[in-house]
Amino acid sequence: MNNGFATLPVPHLVRYLIVSLALGVAWLLVIPGLLFNFSILEKTGYRKVDLLTVLLVPIIGPFIAIRTQWRYVAASRYWA
Helix, strand or coil: CCCCCCCCCCCHHHHHHHHHHHHHHHHHCHHHHHHHHHHHHHHCCCCHHHHHHHHHCCCHHHHHHHHHHHHHHHHHHHCC
């Protein structure tokens, strides 16, 4: 049902930035940040224990974090 308003698709990069901002705010309170990260890892096919890799390995960690966030945003947009 269209209410007369045009619905514009949100570009993938904008959705990624919004999720990154939400994740950053969640990390201000440690427990919500951990839970949000656990759910992102689980929904993108990683194990929850892989969060230790993201947090403790300096080179691989940021790569995994960026890739899982990108897949999380893509999965909720394209494959839901």
